[in-house]
Amino acid sequence: MSENFRNVDPAWLRGMTSKRVSRRGLLKAAGVGAGTLSLASILAACGTPGQQAEAPQPGGVGTPGWWADQEAGDLINFTNWPAYLDIAKDADGNRIRPSLDLFTKDTGIEVEYRADINANEDFYAAIRPALEAGEPTGSDIIVITNGQELTEMIALGYLIELDPSLTPNFTANVGDAFKDPAFDPGNKYSMAWQSGMTGYAWNTKYVDGPITSMQDLMNDDWKGHVSLFGNNADAPNSAMIELGIDPETSTPEDWQKAADLLTSFNEWGGLRKWDDQGYLTALENGDLWACMAWSGDVINDSLYYPEFKTFEFGISDQGGIVWVDNMLIPINAENPKGAIMLMDHYYAPEVAALLTEWNAYVSPVPAGGEIVQADADAASGGTKAVLDTIANSPFVFPPPEVEAKLFNYRVLEGEEIEQWNDLFLPIFTT
Amino acid sequence: MILLFIVPMLAMVSVSLQTGDPIGGYTLTWRFANYSEVLSKNWTFVVRSLRNGVIVTAIALVLAYPVAYWIAFYGGRFKTVFLFILLLPFFISFVIRTVSWSFILSDQGIVFGPLKDIGLLPDDFRVIGTTVAVVAGITYNLLPFTILPLYVSLERIDRRLVEAAKDLYSSKTESFRKVVFPLSLPGVFAAMLLTSIPAVGDYVNADVLGGPGTAMIGNVIQAEFLNARDYPEAAALAFILMAILLVGAIFYARLLGTEEVTT
Numbered sequence: 280m281s282e283n284f285r286n287v288d289p290a291w292l293r294g295m296t297s298k299r300v301s302r303r304g305l306l307k308a309a310g311v312g313a314g315t316l317s318l319a320s321i322l323a324a325c326g327t328p329g330q331q332a333e334a335p336q337p338g339g340v341g342t343p344g345w346w347a348d349q350e351a352g353d354l355i356n357f358t359n360w361p362a363y364l365d366i367a368k369d370a371d372g373n374r375i376r377p378s379l380d381l382f383t384k385d386t387g388i389e390v391e392y393r394a395d396i397n398a399n400e401d402f403y404a405a406i407r408p409a410l411e412a413g414e415p416t417g418s419d420i421i422v423i424t425n426g427q428e429l430t431e432m433i434a435l436g437y438l439i440e441l442d443p444s445l446t447p448n449f450t451a452n453v454g455d456a457f458k459d460p461a462f463d464p465g466n467k468y469s470m471a472w473q474s475g476m477t478g479y480a481w482n483t484k485y486v487d488g489p490i491t492s493m494q495d496l497m498n499d500d501w502k503g504h505v506s507l508f509g510n511n512a513d514a515p516n517s518a519m520i521e522l523g524i525d526p527e528t529s530t531p532e533d534w535q536k537a538a539d540l541l542t543s544f545n546e547w548g549g550l551r552k553w554d555d556q557g558y559l560t561a562l563e564n565g566d567l568w569a570c571m572a573w574s575g576d577v578i579n580d581s582l583y584y585p586e587f588k589t590f591e592f593g594i595s596d597q598g599g600i601v602w603v604d605n606m607l608i609p610i611n612a613e614n615p616k617g618a619i620m621l622m623d624h625y626y627a628p629e630v631a632a633l634l635t636e637w638n639a640y641v642s643p644v645p646a647g648g649e650i651v652q653a654d655a656d657a658a659s660g661g662t663k664a665v666l667d668t669i670a671n672s673p674f675v676f677p678p679p680e681v682e683a684k685l686f687n688y689r690v691l692e693g694e695e696i697e698q699w700n701d702l703f704l705p706i707f708t709t
Numbered sequence: 710m711i712l713l714f715i716v717p718m719l720a721m722v723s724v725s726l727q728t729g730d731p732i733g734g735y736t737l738t739w740r741f742a743n744y745s746e747v748l749s750k751n752w753t754f755v756v757r758s759l760r761n762g763v764i765v766t767a768i769a770l771v772l773a774y775p776v777a778y779w780i781a782f783y784g785g786r787f788k789t790v791f792l793f794i795l796l797l798p799f800f801i802s803f804v805i806r807t808v809s810w811s812f813i814l815s816d817q818g819i820v821f822g823p824l825k826d827i828g829l830l831p832d833d834f835r836v837i838g839t840t841v842a843v844v845a846g847i848t849y850n851l852l853p854f855t856i857l858p859l860y861v862s863l864e865r866i867d868r869r870l871v872e873a874a875k876d877l878y879s880s881k882t883e884s885f886r887k888v889v890f891p892l893s894l895p896g897v898f899a900a901m902l903l904t905s906i907p908a909v910g911d912y913v914n915a916d917v918l919g920g921p922g923t924a925m926i927g928n929v930i931q932a933e934f935l936n937a938r939d940y941p942e943a944a945a946l947a948f949i950l951m952a953i954l955l956v957g958a959i960f961y962a963r964l965l966g967t968e969e970v971t972t
């Protein structure tokens with residue numbers, strides 16, 4: 280250490296200089312821990328567990344017998360995406376969360392709600408070490424979109440199997456489209472939170488709409504104010520739809536064509552960012568004029584915030600993507616019983632309606648939709664206008680002609696995952 | 710040392726030589742080709758990161774030296790207060806500070822919005838999403854690491870030497886050039902190391918303030934690790950980055966012949 284650092288607290292300096300040690304290195308070091316550290320034992324300990332984690336879970340976690348032994352704790356940690364939970368003001372002007380407060384009133388269980396998830400990849404990466412080590416993640420319910428991360432969590436045994444006898448509302452009210460999904464046959468591990476579409480948003484303050492294709496975004500007058508999603512699902516699948524390819528039945532040659540289309544955005548030079556949930560903030564503060572977007576985010580902003588009433592949402596003429604965000608209980612959750620009760624709570628039609636009237640996403644509970652329609656008919660004034668818009672929005676209650684243009688994400692298996700990621704991810708990191 | 714350095718290092722070597730996929734798991738197969746593959750794939754990012762590191766270090770030094778000098782020589786009894794004020798913003802998390810810059814510098818934000826309204830800047834002017842934003846962000850975030858070593862070495866300079874220079878009829882400029890600056894060189898070298906190494910490896914700034922065409926090697930490692938969950942490639946890349954920095958630092962120390970920097 281240099282003479283010059285004599286006056287400096289060595290501990291402070293260590294902190295400064297050790298910052299760049301890779302996080303994985305540290306985690307692994309913690310895992311290896313003390314003991315005799317022969318080279319071989321260290322190297323052997325460094326394998327990343329994969330399918331071996333799928334062994335039956337100790338104590339029969341997730342079996343009906345195990346569920347019967349569970350008692351609901353008095354706090355549920357619920358981690359979700361932003362712009363998803365209904366908020367309102369009570370008579371005293373305090374911010375309340377009607378649908379959650381209803382649950383607390385009914386059961387006495389408090390809910391710690393955090394809108395922390397900005398991207399499936401990042402969130403999963405953040406909790407994976409805990410899952411791998413068999414520790415609680417700090418969340419009793421998490422919300423993950425159908426896709427690579429969800430598939431991986433199911434395959435690796437990172438989720439608690441649900442007990443249908445504990446979810447009567449779900450059984451009674453779930454819509455057909457959300458029952459027994461391809462990514463989780465029999466809803467063994469997941470219950471849909473909301474579903475939505477990936478399409479395009481534009482701000483009529485800056486640009487004339489509508490945007491009817493991905494290529495529309497490549498407008499030289501909008502250079503620097505346009506973004507696409509940089510996750511491993513939205514942009515690749517949207518690009519295929521744009522090229523007239525159904526993602527679900529696509530082949531690696533189709534992927535290449537989609538990759539070429541996305542690469543052309545890099546070559547164009549006007550793309551501001553390969554974005555994540557942060558796009559909404561950028562759209563709100565005027566940095567983005569037109570971008571790939573998630574339906575409810577944009578519709579909710581335009582309906583409930585006067586300053587954003589110039590926001591519009593639409594899907595390409597070629598079609599859009601419909602995805603499902605799923606409520607899941609991670610393994611070793613501290614309050615699984617409370618979690619499953621809360622999940623089922625959201626399948627009561629009146630609760631589902633509260634959510635839809637706020638977030639303008641597609642509800643997995645059709646009976647809730649009828650309540651929204653009825654509320655719209657019964658309301659008056661400004662509220663009526665808002666509810667009417669939601670009740671009539673093709674992106675909240677898709678009519679058959681929109682339904683026909685909606686596609687699902689490509690489900691990837693085995694070798695395909697790496698092939699897909701090797702093709703698309705480099706496009707997003709340039 | 711063994712627990713905090715050697716062990717993680719060996720773990721990383723091991724991971725970097727594995728093959729597999731996220732679901733099936735990764736096993737050690739001693740596949741050295743991982744290294745050559747990631748290097749050839751990501752050469753542009755390595756070069757870009759090194760370039761950014763050089764620019765950041767140069768700008769940080771130019772900005773930090775006067776500040777450190779002023780505090781050391783004219784700070785008087787308030788030196789610690791000034792240092793504290795300087796460090797105050799850095800009590801807030803690195804990421805939060807960077808995100809707040811993305812608000813401050815946004816196209817219609819509090820800085821550029823008014824300037825555009827009165828016509829001082831063209832409407833399509835923007836900083837966010839460009840290399841300028843990334844380099845500025847890194848510089849800002851690392852400035853204390855440049856200032857502090859400089860301050861320490863300047864503060865330690867024996868004032869009698871400066872007085873002696875004056876007694877020998879040297880002008881202020883001359884005494885700075887011939888006495889103060891040479892004596893502060895170890896601080897300059899330390900500051901350069903402490904700034905350039907984290908600068909090259911940074912990924913937060915490029916992620917928050919950058920756009921397409923500004924990603925650094927840290928972002929690639931992050932993407933491999935988080936998005937593709939290709940741990941071997943990420944580890945190999947991290948190792949290459951570390952090797953480059955280590956070789957650079959050793960070469961730098963040798964070249965400049967300052968034993969002090971490395972010992």
